[in-house]
Amino acid sequence: MIKMRGIRKAYNTGRIKVEALKGVDLDLAAGEFISIVGPSGSGKSTLMNIAGCLDVPTAGEYELDGQPIANLSISRLAEIRNKKVGFVFQAFNLLPYATAYENVELPLIFGKVSAKIRRKRVVELLERVGLGERLDHKPQELSGGEMQRVAIARALANEPKLVLADEPTGNLDSKSGKAIIDLFEELWKSGTTILMITHDFNVAKRTNRVIYLKDGLVMKEPLDIARGIKSWKHDKQFDTL
Amino acid sequence: MLGNLSMILRIFLRELKSQKLRMTLTILAIVWGTLSITILLAFGDGLRNQLMISKKGLGDGILLISGGQTEKAYKGLPIGRGIGLRMDVLDYIRQQMPELKAVGGEFITWGQQVSFGSNSFNKKINGVTPEYEYMRSMYPRQGGRFINKLDMDRNRRVVFLGNELADELFGVPGSPACVDPIGKEIFISNVPFTVIGVMQEKQQMGMYSGPDWDAAVMPITTFKTMYTNYRYLNKVVVQLKDVNQSESVKDRLYEELGSKYQFDPTDRRALYIWDVIHGTKVLNNSLIGMEVFFGIIGALTLLVAGVGVANIMYVAVRERTAEIGVKMAMGAKRIHVMTQFILEALMIAGLGGTLGLAVSFGIVKAVNSIPRTSMAMQWLGEPRISMTIALVTISVLAVIGLVSGFFPARKAASVNPVESLRYE
Numbered sequence: 001m002i003k004m005r006g007i008r009k010a011y012n013t014g015r016i017k018v019e020a021l022k023g024v025d026l027d028l029a030a031g032e033f034i035s036i037v038g039p040s041g042s043g044k045s046t047l048m049n050i051a052g053c054l055d056v057p058t059a060g061e062y063e064l065d066g067q068p069i070a071n072l073s074i075s076r077l078a079e080i081r082n083k084k085v086g087f088v089f090q091a092f093n094l095l096p097y098a099t100a101y102e103n104v105e106l107p108l109i110f111g112k113v114s115a116k117i118r119r120k121r122v123v124e125l126l127e128r129v130g131l132g133e134r135l136d137h138k139p140q141e142l143s144g145g146e147m148q149r150v151a152i153a154r155a156l157a158n159e160p161k162l163v164l165a166d167e168p169t170g171n172l173d174s175k176s177g178k179a180i181i182d183l184f185e186e187l188w189k190s191g192t193t194i195l196m197i198t199h200d201f202n203v204a205k206r207t208n209r210v211i212y213l214k215d216g217l218v219m220k221e222p223l224d225i226a227r228g229i230k231s232w233k234h235d236k237q238f239d240t241l
Numbered sequence: 242m243l244g245n246l247s248m249i250l251r252i253f254l255r256e257l258k259s260q261k262l263r264m265t266l267t268i269l270a271i272v273w274g275t276l277s278i279t280i281l282l283a284f285g286d287g288l289r290n291q292l293m294i295s296k297k298g299l300g301d302g303i304l305l306i307s308g309g310q311t312e313k314a315y316k317g318l319p320i321g322r323g324i325g326l327r328m329d330v331l332d333y334i335r336q337q338m339p340e341l342k343a344v345g346g347e348f349i350t351w352g353q354q355v356s357f358g359s360n361s362f363n364k365k366i367n368g369v370t371p372e373y374e375y376m377r378s379m380y381p382r383q384g385g386r387f388i389n390k391l392d393m394d395r396n397r398r399v400v401f402l403g404n405e406l407a408d409e410l411f412g413v414p415g416s417p418a419c420v421d422p423i424g425k426e427i428f429i430s431n432v433p434f435t436v437i438g439v440m441q442e443k444q445q446m447g448m449y450s451g452p453d454w455d456a457a458v459m460p461i462t463t464f465k466t467m468y469t470n471y472r473y474l475n476k477v478v479v480q481l482k483d484v485n486q487s488e489s490v491k492d493r494l495y496e497e498l499g500s501k502y503q504f505d506p507t508d509r510r511a512l513y514i515w516d517v518i519h520g521t522k523v524l525n526n527s528l529i530g531m532e533v534f535f536g537i538i539g540a541l542t543l544l545v546a547g548v549g550v551a552n553i554m555y556v557a558v559r560e561r562t563a564e565i566g567v568k569m570a571m572g573a574k575r576i577h578v579m580t581q582f583i584l585e586a587l588m589i590a591g592l593g594g595t596l597g598l599a600v601s602f603g604i605v606k607a608v609n610s611i612p613r614t615s616m617a618m619q620w621l622g623e624p625r626i627s628m629t630i631a632l633v634t635i636s637v638l639a640v641i642g643l644v645s646g647f648f649p650a651r652k653a654a655s656v657n658p659v660e661s662l663r664y665e
Contacts, residue, residue, distance in 0.1 A: 054569070082572020154571070158572075
């Protein structure tokens with residue numbers, strides 16, 4: 001599903017050039033559920049943005065679902081994001097003025113799906129995440145867990161092969177966080193490939209592979225879960241454990 | 242592409258609330274701009290129509306000719322020689338210039354006593370040919386008639402009265418003391434005349450010897466026998482078949498009359514020709530110029546308002562950067578992002594424009610409901626918002642909305658999704 005070779009990403013912030021990724025190799029097979037862990041500033045989000053075609057690498061090769069991403073037009077990248085990738089964010093990022101229904105409908109509108117099919121699909125998705133009764137609720141009328149469910153339904157709108165989640169439980173209490181991870185697990189079991197950034201050890205534990213990122217490089221890849229946890233525990237920057 | 246209009250509408254309403262002051266001022270500016278364009282055009286239209294009506298009061302497609310003085314020596318004749326038009330000139334022109342629709346002439350005398358019973362006034366008296374009825378728009382009220390050829394041939398002592406003069410002599414129609422003038426005998430310079438008609442009320446803008454509504458009109462032959470010292474016609478009037486040929490007709494008149502009265506056809510002082518047609522055109526052109534001027538002022542106001550709209554949209558783009566980033570992550574293309582902002586700008590322009598048009602219709606309606614009794618109101622004419630005016634206004638508004646939405650929208654579409662998502 002994902003094939004990255006020597007991915008580098010540099011940002012020019014004024015005079016200082018920051019290199020967020022310094023040559024990442026990453027392979028992710030279809031149907032995997034992996035987590036990316038690492039300290040702040042290690043390049044996790046940058047890696048995810050590149051994986052989701054929201055950003056392009058400064059150097060290196062990236063193939064998503066067999067398609068090389070280099071030199072694609074802005075419009076083509078938007079199409080790939082729309083059809084192949086679903087994003088879930090820590091802060092949910094729902095449109096505040098739109099109902100749950102409209103939020104989920106958005107990617108379908110961008111994907112030029114007909115109104116009739118949209119209707120069916122949105123209701124189906126919201127029922128699947130357990131919000132069949134909340135179609136017309138706006139984000140401020142929903143709990144954090146419910147908002148993230150709407151966001152997941154939205155990410156799934158165009159049946160993407162890859163779901164990218166950036167700390168999806170970061171803004172949730174442990175109970176609703178667990179429910180969200182349950183939902184991701186369910187998705188994974190039904191065949192979706194999932195790549196998740198997390199700070200939470202208990203969350204990482206439930207994925208079938210953990211990738212440890214530090215200073216823009218993947219450490220000792222492939223890492224088994226046990227070694228990942230071990231190196232993680234030694235990292236003083238983490239307070240979640 | 243538009244997908245969810247109701248959502249865009251809701252964003253617009255939210256924006257309306259969150260930028261209340263800025264939005265109000267901008268919408269007011271658009272209302273004002275719309276108002277100035279439509280109202281000025283509407284009044285211009287009304288004024289122009291009114292001028293056309295008034296112009297016809299003097300005559301439709303006519304040239305007014307009177308004798309002058311030569312300014313050029315011709316065939317041994319000196320300059321400064323007076324050229325007078327005698328009655329026989331009418332038949333002469335009719336023969337020489339069959340391309341004309343009609344030819345007529347008149348004598349004028351002022352300060353003659355006109356009396357009926359105890360009512361007596363000093364008025365202008367015209368002696369005219371029958372063509373004046375349609376050439377000079379002197380149409381009779383119902384029950385009466387204008388001077389005809391028989392009256393002229395037989396030197397009949399019949400008179401056609403201007404409507405205000407008739408009112409003075411016989412009372413305003415409808416008032417208790419009023420008498421029907423038709424068939425009554427009045428005295429003009431102590432000679433009895435039978436009233437055969439009263440002129441229909443008309444609006445007359447151009448005049449050369451006083452308004453038609455204040456004169457008594459008799460056959461030209463009768464006039465000649467009564468006021469024997471009148472030798473030269475005061476005016477000869479010719480009516481053209483094609484108003485676009487006034488220049489060539491004028492040249493022909495100088496030529497034909499020049500050969501009859503022995504003056505140089507290029508001597509433009511030998512005859513005075515008042516080109517009513519040309520005057521109408523000039524007036525019409527200056528009115529159009531005025532409308533264009535006012536239209537530009539209105540359009541400039543709208544332009545300023547457009548800058549306000551663009552400003553609002555720029556603020557909106559900045560405030561919604563995160564939202565734009567999220568949409569891009571969901572696969573929104575440039576067009577999706579831009580459409581939203583352009584539509585919002587169009588909505589602001591549309592809201593202001595609708596209000597402006599509504600107010601304009603209100604004003605025009607109010608003005609038209611004021612009775613046209615005073616002279617000033619008559620000149621104002623009947624302002625109206627025509628289809629053309631509405632279309633012009635709407636297209637200007639659409640352009641303003643599009644342009645003022647386009648640049649902020651382009652900025653929105655150039656948002657870097659990675660940066661904007663980092664805000665969260």
